Each structure stands twice: as structure tokens, then as C-alpha cells.
Amino acid sequence: MGHGCRRVGERIAASIGRITEAATLFVKAKDISKGGVLLALPALLSNGLLKHTKEYFKLPKGYYNLRHIFITLAFIVLLRIKTIESIKNCSPGEIGKIIGLDRIPEIKTIRKKLSILAEQEKAQAWNSVLSKQWMESNDESAGILYVDGHVRVYNGKQTKLPKRYVAREKLCLRGMTDYWLNDAIGRPYFVVSKAQNSGMLAALKTDIIPRLLKEVPNQPTDEDLLNNKYKTRFSLVFDREGYSPEFIKTMWQEYRISCYTYNKYPGQDWAEEEFREEEVKMHNGEIVKMKLAERGTYLGDKIWTREIRKIKKNGHQTSIVTTDFEPCRAAIAVSMFSRWSQENFLKYMMENFGIDRLIEYETTPLDETIEVINPEYRQLESKIKSVSQKLSKETSKFGKITLAMETEKEKEDMEKYLKRKGELYESIEIYTKELDELKKKRKETAKHIQIGELSESEKFSSLAQEKKHIMDTIKMIAYRAETAMAMIIRERMSKPDEAKALLRQIFVDEVDLNPDTKNNILTITIHSLTNEKSNRIVESLCNTLNETETVFPGTNMRLFYNLVST
Missing domain, CATH: 1.20.58 (Methane Monooxygenase Hydroxylase; Chain G, domain 1)
Structure with a gap:
């Protein structure tokens, strides 16, 4: 039955259909490797890890149920186990103890369960309902949304994907383009994947804007928009890839969506006398000083916009254009320059959560009416x-x-x-x-033709996306959970930027488990870290987590966290 299997009777019963799932039971244990990841469970649950899973997904009777699979996947993401195959390098029994089982599923079992979930084609719907709830929980952040493209390079032979420019490699390579939507501090909402190289504007028009019109909370009514000609539904921020006066005009005139981007053709520099130094607060709380100036500009002879420029000490001027007429110029500059939080998010997700890694090797046919470059x-x-x-x-x-x-x-x-x-x-x-x-x-x-008109040698398919969507959503939840925990502990740190590094250390730390079935309390005792300062931060984090009174899913056991030295 494999390493760590102790509940033989239940496994046999599950194999012949006598039980629907294995019970979640904790046993007293010491020095559980990587057990510190249990401290992330309250944040994972509050960010929707198990919300709506039963509404959208079903698994047949078996030892492992939906809850076990999703918690296991979230934990391996936070432990920086970047591929399902890499699970073989960790102790299945150790991680099994912290999810209330004898061991976590084998690689082939996880793949099989993911295949069953993917066949139900509910990943997008699940992500959509979570995205809407994330926006509603922080509706101020949902008013300004950030869009950026990220190329997942594909070197396989299953399909001949079109080439596209990969900025980080400075090369044109085959791959899929993922368009991520984030808030001002980098927290993700959803991602749209495209096999065809049609660009950001096409993805915005066909996939992103229609979804945002349904999901963004607290949008003004038609009457509100009529009474205030400068009011916007919400704002989109993107880099020069999305620069298009025609698109910006359409977004404003048809939907009252304001756009922020860099001016692709800024023209001559403005006189330095126009710039005034202003103190501004970035979305991450940092206070900085900027020299700003503002004019109006008729962008591309299409639409009247605001143009805000920032000048650096070396005289370089960065030009921002926007159709958002209500905020002050400092707020516009803060929103535009916060776009780097999305760049940092993508880099972090690549390095830590492996968003570029293949989840499956299948391909799916594309709609033959989709237009591509001839x-x-x-x-x-x-x-x-x-x-x-x-x-x-x-x-x-x-x-x-x-x-x-x-x-x-x-x-x-x-x-x-x-x-x-x-x-x-x-x-x-x-x-x-x-x-x-x-x-x-x-x-x-003709510049564009339909995929169906391509010759057989030129036709291509999309990489299968359903399993990827499931894993991407779990990775979004993990990132949001980690960010929430980082925001708790950074207040006690002399170097707040190192908060996530400390969390990574906590997640792989050893813990002791002590279940009290009489009082329904599961005590998780985390071992001491490398220094007393870190221990004090962990102790404070434990106190905050205990205030949530989180109950481990599938049990009546309330989680209680403490530090081994206390």
C-alpha cells in the first residue's frame, strides 16, 4: 500500500466501496517535518480554499475526498513543491499527519483525482465565484485593476504553438500567453490563457472586460453615470502593450471604463518649471516624493485624456495618460506606478509557485472561427x-x-x-x-484568417487548460493567504520586506501535534526558529491565528497554535 500506510482497514473498505471517504483523525505526534505549513490553514480557508468546492466538483467514493485533495495541493504549493512529480521527494507520512490521515495521496492518485475534476469543466466557474468574493471583500481595491501578460514557454512536441515575444528572454518563443488580473498590491483575481497570439487588447475585449462588468462590485448605476460625466465604472491599468487611443476611447464611450497606461509617443519634454514635488503614499503604505506635472492631451486624435508626467533627478520624464478625471494627479501616479507590484507578483509566482510548469501533457482543439495572423x-x-x-x-x-x-x-x-x-x-x-x-x-x-483556413502544417491546438485552471486557482489562494499572513507579521519586523522569507522558514519548520478529543482542541506546537526575534514574531502570529478559532475541516477540532518554548 506504500510508505506510511497505517489505516489498512479503511483503505481496503474504500477500495470495495464500503466507505465514502476516510475519516480525518489526528494522532499525537512529535517533530513532524514541514508541519509549520499548518499555520497557513486559517488564511487558506478564509481565502476560499474549500468554499464552493462541493458545489462545483465531485469525486467518487474513495479513501481521499475533495477536502483531502485540495488541502494537500495547497500545502504542497506553500511548501514550494512546484510539480506533482516532486511530491516523491518529500515524506508522504509526515504531511499525511498534518491533514489527519496516515499519508498523502501518491502521485498517480493525485493525477487521477485531478483528471476526474478536470472532466467536470467547472474550474472557471469556481474561480469566477471566488474572484467575485475577493473583490467584494475589498471593494476599494477592486475599483482599480491591473492587467499584464505572461508567456508560458512551451518546448514540447504535442502542438506547434505560435511564436511570441518573451521579454524576460528577449526572444521570440513558442508558448501560451496568460493574462493576469490583480489588485494594486499584487493579489490575483483570475487569469485568462490564450494559445493564439492575438495580443492583450483582444483578450481584454473578448474575455476580461465582459467578465469584469459582471464581477466588479459597487459599480455606479446608469443614472449615476448620466449625472456625473466624469464618473467611471472601474479603472484598468496596463503597460504599453495595451496602448491604443481607439481602445481607450471605446472603453470610455461605450462602458465608462477608464484606462491608465504609459504614453507610447510622449513627444518633447516639458519644461522643468512645470513640475511640483508632492509627497504621496503608495498602495503598500510607503511614503515617497515625486515631481509631477499635468496637462490635457488629445490622444492620437481620438480622445481627450489627462497626461501626468513624473520627472527623475536625471531629467528623464515618464508620461502617463488616463481617462480617469476624478482623482488628483498624485493618486493617478500612485496607481500607475503600483503596476510594478504585478510584475513582482509574476516573478514571485514563477520562482516560488512554478506557474510556468506543465500540469498535463494533453492538448485541446481551438474554435476554428478564431482569427489568427495569416x-x-x-x-x-x-x-x-x-x-x-x-x-x-x-x-x-x-x-x-x-x-x-x-x-x-x-x-x-x-x-x-x-x-x-x-x-x-x-x-x-x-x-x-x-x-x-x-x-x-x-x-x-488578408492579414487575419480563421484557424480553420490554415493549412494542416500550420494548424495548432491549445494546451489543455482545465487542470491548470484548478492548480492556478489553488496557487492564487495560497498567494493571497501568504500575503495576508505577511501583512500580519510585517508590522513587528524591522525589515518588512523579509516577511515572506520568514513565512517560508515557518512553513518548513517542525511541529508537534496534540489532539484533545475530549475538548475538541488540536494543539499545534511549532518548534523554535533560529533566533529569539523570529520566535517573538511567531508567537504573535500564533495569538492572531488563535483569535480566528478555526476548526479543521471535516472535524470538530479547533486549532490552537503555540510556540514550543512557551
Whole structure:
């Protein structure tokens, strides 16, 4: 039955269908490796780990139920076990003790359970209801939302995904693009994955905006919008990838959604005398000083916007444009520059939670009516670029040799000069003619075609996403839980930025379990950390967690946390 299996009778009963699930039972134990992750359970539950799971998912009778699977997956995420296969490197019996079982499921069992859940195709619905609740629990943060794309590079051979630019690699590589939606301090709401390389604006129009119109809480009524022409439903913040005066105009005029982005074409610098130093409070609580100036600008001859600029000590000016007319310019600057919290989130999720790792190896067909870049058009673009470069090079040589004619040396060797000039002129004519023909052909070629119109060699599928959506949602819950815990302990730390590093240390620490079935209390005693200062922080965290009076799911046992030295 595998390492750590002690409840043999229940396992046999589950295998023949005599019981629906294994009971969650805790036994007295000492020095449980990585048991510190139990301190994250109240935060995981409050962020929705087991909320609505029974509404959207079902598992057949067996030893492990939904609750066991979801808690196990959340714990392995927080323990930085980045793939399901990596579970083999940890002690199954040790982690099993902290979820009230003899051992956690084997790798093949977890994969099987995930496959059953994926077949139900409820991952998006589950994430949607959680996302809505997260927004409602902090409706002020939900008023300003951050969108950013992240490419998951794919090197497999199951499908030939289109290439796209990967900024962190500075290369064009095959992969999927995930568009993440976060709040101002980086907490995630949901993610939209795209196999086709249609860009951020397409994802916003087709997937993100329709969902936000349904989920963002406390949106103004139509009457409110009519009475105040500057009022916005909510705001979207994105980088230059989303810069489009036409899109910004559409968002404002059709939906009253305001957009924040960097000005792609800022033009000349403003006079330094226009800038005034202002003290502003960032969303993470940090107080900073910025030199800001503001003007109005008619963006791309499409829509009137506010333009706020920040000037650095070296004179560099950063230009922000927005259709949000109500906040002061300092608030606009804070909201735009808080976009880096989303960049930090994506980097953190890659390094700690493995959001780029494959969960499954299957592919799924795409809707054949989806439009993609015509490969023939792309080839013509590439050829035009190549010929243009050659033409530019030959034209430059022709200009140089013409100017050089004035020297005595060239006059003495006129025959050689005229021959070279003629060769260059002939090359220029050939390249010019070729370029004109290519441009004419490009004009006659459709830029976009449907996937169904692609040749068999060019067709591609999407990587299967259902299991990924389940795991991504669990990782979002884990990140939000960890962030909530970090916000509790950072107040007691001299270096608040190290809060999550301390939590990582806590999660892998050893604990002792002492169940009191008479009083329904499960005492979790965490072992001492490396120094007294950290111990005091852990002790304070334990007191805060005890105030939640969290009951371990599937039992009547209230969790009580303390430090071994107390």
C-alpha cells in the first residue's frame, strides 16, 4: 500500500466501496517535518480554499475526498513543491499527519483525482465565484485593476504553438500567453490563457472586460453615470502593450471604463518649471516624493485624456495618460506606478509557485472561427523587412560613393567610379522593384484568417487548460493567504520586506501535534526558529491565528497554535 500506510482497514473498505471517504483523525505526534505549513490553514480557508468546492466538483467514493485533495495541493504549493512529480521527494507520512490521515495521496492518485475534476469543466466557474468574493471583500481595491501578460514557454512536441515575444528572454518563443488580473498590491483575481497570439487588447475585449462588468462590485448605476460625466465604472491599468487611443476611447464611450497606461509617443519634454514635488503614499503604505506635472492631451486624435508626467533627478520624464478625471494627479501616479507590484507578483509566482510548469501533457482543439495572423502575410512582412534593409544599405553606399566623387583620387579613377556607381544603381532599382511587388502582394493578402483556413502544417491546438485552471486557482489562494499572513507579521519586523522569507522558514519548520478529543482542541506546537526575534514574531502570529478559532475541516477540532518554548 506504500510508505506510511497505517489505516489498512479503511483503505481496503474504500477500495470495495464500503466507505465514502476516510475519516480525518489526528494522532499525537512529535517533530513532524514541514508541519509549520499548518499555520497557513486559517488564511487558506478564509481565502476560499474549500468554499464552493462541493458545489462545483465531485469525486467518487474513495479513501481521499475533495477536502483531502485540495488541502494537500495547497500545502504542497506553500511548501514550494512546484510539480506533482516532486511530491516523491518529500515524506508522504509526515504531511499525511498534518491533514489527519496516515499519508498523502501518491502521485498517480493525485493525477487521477485531478483528471476526474478536470472532466467536470467547472474550474472557471469556481474561480469566477471566488474572484467575485475577493473583490467584494475589498471593494476599494477592486475599483482599480491591473492587467499584464505572461508567456508560458512551451518546448514540447504535442502542438506547434505560435511564436511570441518573451521579454524576460528577449526572444521570440513558442508558448501560451496568460493574462493576469490583480489588485494594486499584487493579489490575483483570475487569469485568462490564450494559445493564439492575438495580443492583450483582444483578450481584454473578448474575455476580461465582459467578465469584469459582471464581477466588479459597487459599480455606479446608469443614472449615476448620466449625472456625473466624469464618473467611471472601474479603472484598468496596463503597460504599453495595451496602448491604443481607439481602445481607450471605446472603453470610455461605450462602458465608462477608464484606462491608465504609459504614453507610447510622449513627444518633447516639458519644461522643468512645470513640475511640483508632492509627497504621496503608495498602495503598500510607503511614503515617497515625486515631481509631477499635468496637462490635457488629445490622444492620437481620438480622445481627450489627462497626461501626468513624473520627472527623475536625471531629467528623464515618464508620461502617463488616463481617462480617469476624478482623482488628483498624485493618486493617478500612485496607481500607475503600483503596476510594478504585478510584475513582482509574476516573478514571485514563477520562482516560488512554478506557474510556468506543465500540469498535463494533453492538448485541446481551438474554435476554428478564431482569427489568427495569416502565415502568408507574416512571410511577406518578413520579406519586406529583409528587402527594405538591403535597399537601405545599398542606398547608403550609393550616397557615400557620390559624395566621394569630389576627391582627386576618384577623379583620376573615373572609370572605376562610374562602374561601381552603376552597379549600385542597378541593385537599388532591383530592390525597389522587388519591394514594390511585395508591398502590392501584401496589400492583396488578408492579414487575419480563421484557424480553420490554415493549412494542416500550420494548424495548432491549445494546451489543455482545465487542470491548470484548478492548480492556478489553488496557487492564487495560497498567494493571497501568504500575503495576508505577511501583512500580519510585517508590522513587528524591522525589515518588512523579509516577511515572506520568514513565512517560508515557518512553513518548513517542525511541529508537534496534540489532539484533545475530549475538548475538541488540536494543539499545534511549532518548534523554535533560529533566533529569539523570529520566535517573538511567531508567537504573535500564533495569538492572531488563535483569535480566528478555526476548526479543521471535516472535524470538530479547533486549532490552537503555540510556540514550543512557551
